[in-house]
Amino acid sequence: MSKPRKQIHLAAHFPGVNNTTVWSDPAAGSHIEFSSFAHFARTAERAKFDFLFLAEGLRLREQGGKIYDLDVVGRPDTFTVLSALAAVTEHLGLTGTINSTFNEPYEVARQFASLDHLSDGRAAWNVVTSWDAFTGENFRRGGFLPKEERYSRAREFLATANELFDSWHGDEIAADQETGTFLRDAQAGAFVHRGQHFDIEGRFNVPRSPQGRPVIFQAGDSEEGREFAAAGADAIFSRYATLKEGQAFYADVKGRLARHGRTPDQLLILPAATFVLGDTDAEAEELAREVRRQQVSGATALKHLEFVWNRDLSAYDPDGPLPDIDPDLGEHTLARGRAQVRMYRDPLATAREWRELAAANKWSIRDLVIETGSRQAFVGSAATVADTIDAFVQADASDGFILVPHITPGGLDVFADTVVPLLQERGVFRTEYEGTTLRDHLGLAQPPSGAAAAGSAAGDARAAS
């Protein structure tokens, strides 16, 4: 007897500052004007998606000491856009990346609690870390966070934020106009946190929000990142969207949950994936080839190779063979502010592998970057794409996908209009929102109220204050 079919979770990432976004397409609009974000969010909500996701960067990317100018440059502030989007949507979850290195827990907690109030329970936080002095140059703390402290700060940051979220239990506001009692508890919001990274105390000034805490997402797939997610996240973004890699990652991360006293349904695995749709599979394949050529110009291919080589390769011909010199193994300073740099932990091995691939397939530099650099893409007719997505989810390669269109802001429309109805017909995707909060959409339980969750910590805070 077959097991019941899993319900698919779908989300949309507003495309931005990487070469996925084809800004040169005549259909490409603004990536800054609010009308773009509103269009994108309304499409996602029309398609009954779980949430919209915004990434973040805290410094403009550079290559060779100059601002990188080949991709979209510039983006708005995450919190501000998400709050404005709450005004033009009713159900859609609003997920933002907020860095735990160049922020402080009190401020971030009050921003997320505010967003959760202002969206009636639709806020989610993708917790990321930074470590580099490059980004730090824009912030008071400045400097360099030793790599080994990244996750310890992130863990403590999240724990501290949770203490703040839980410092109000949810029943303190009486607002009794007759008796004049506004607060039932004179110590509502009291907290004390003494730790390695944060030593703070006082009163949190945002009462408990509709979801209690925002939904917590985590990205990154290092050992520490996986443990961080298994210990405390509600969902994890991964880049393993191919079937086999996806299944391996899924099994690994879900397998970690028991050690943290959690069950597999308490952490959703949501890889990012692009898509190209056509009337037929062949037409979609043809279109996908065109899109990849648009995403990877010759100049982009060379710059991408520099992430691995850590050398200026501008003298090379993108339509020619790969460099025969080896990567520079010194500190990577050529490309800064880019996540890709971290993907290549062993540049020598990567370079060797790429040269072999290119030689075997007679690939130019640009061909190589196109073939190796593209993320999982669902390419085909709507029926093919719906089949594939469903098959991936039913085979436990993921719990759903975060779709990244290559056109801003209309790139999601065709998916909403053609693939979503097919998934709905199969009974694997909702036809109406069944709840009101993002936790409802994701099937996540409400966190225990502060009284239970904060436990002794809150007790200590009260005793100390």
Added chain:
Amino acid sequence: MSTAPSAPPSPEPDSSLRLAVALDGAGWHPAAWREPVARPRDLLTAGYWTDLVTEAERGLLDFVTIEDALGLQSSHFTEPDGRTDQVRGRLDAVLIAARVAPLTSRIGLLPTVVVTHTEPFHISKAIATLDYVSTGRAGVRVQVSARRNEAAHFGRRTLPSFRPEDLESPAVQELTLDLFDEAADYVEAVRRLWDSWEDDAEIRDVATGRFVDRDKLHYIDFESRHFSVKGPSITPRPPQGQPPVGALAHGTVTGAPFRLLGRSADLGFVTPHDTGQARATVAAVRAEQEAAGRAGEPLRLFADLVVFLDDDPAAAAARKERLDGLAGYPYTSDARIFTGTASQLADLLQEFGEAGLTGFRLRPAVAGHDLPAITRGLVPELQHRGVFRQAYEADTLRGLLGLQRPAGRYATDGALAGAATAAAADAVATA
């Protein structure tokens, strides 16, 4: 219901009086939440704030400010008070402003930000983004925090404990100077970040594959005693170029708050209690402006007034008295407290206006009562007198305030950068 004035405006009305409201919870009186109209259970909802701001927009007001703080509200000047009989808890003001922006179309939105514990980089992009989501209606009101308990929420700096009577002690004066100087540095960093993208930096040049002209993006390299910021911003220059920056300032021994206005502000909120004080305040701020070398630049000064408005002056006074009774003490304020009718308030505003003020920022004592009294009573009265607009005449906050869109300081080609807007082109032509 029609709220039009009973007589047509005079042929050439001097409609230059500017009017704003300061929004804070249920209103500025600590017992405001106990009024039947107060909706005290809604204070943390989007609907509550949308209703207030759309009401202000219905009254054609220039802008609303939204109060904020990094600590729980307190009736005590410097310390938490542990009271349970007043409104406690609030939402982030920038997020409130962003939440109401798409639901309004003309009114300016000035959230409060506390500069003592936040990052200029974050605030710069947040306000720039508020300018995008409101299509040119963002501003920001900067505020310092000398509260020890709020510093403890961040754990990065320790502030001394002091009482109101210590304000003129050397230690507190030194602290005040330091915090206000830091605020001026903060505003400077924020403004440089707004300018760090030239208006025409995005080129989308398909031929060369370049999305931006990176020569039109600028490192700001700002360094001060408390922080440094490299830049450029991650957010392109906002629609207004620079959203107006406001601050509330009182005359003090150190002069630091007025100096902040003189050095850093487009909008100053001041608290004179009579016309003589208003004149003196305007003169003091203008002197600071001149000392800062900004004598020629516009600095709009708004006098703050707490208002209790009723059809009958006795009713307004009685309402204050009743609320004072509920609060357990007579409400006092840094700003003058007005009780009376819309007509009496209009008289007072016109009288104050002669002191050189640009306009007024009214603090509704009870938001649910006094805000509609402003928009549906005071505004028609002022329109009737020909001193307030009949319709919005601009769709940006700068436009409403008569402030030109500034050219970016890093613009490599002034004429080219200025050509982005007619206003800026005029500025270049007359420069």
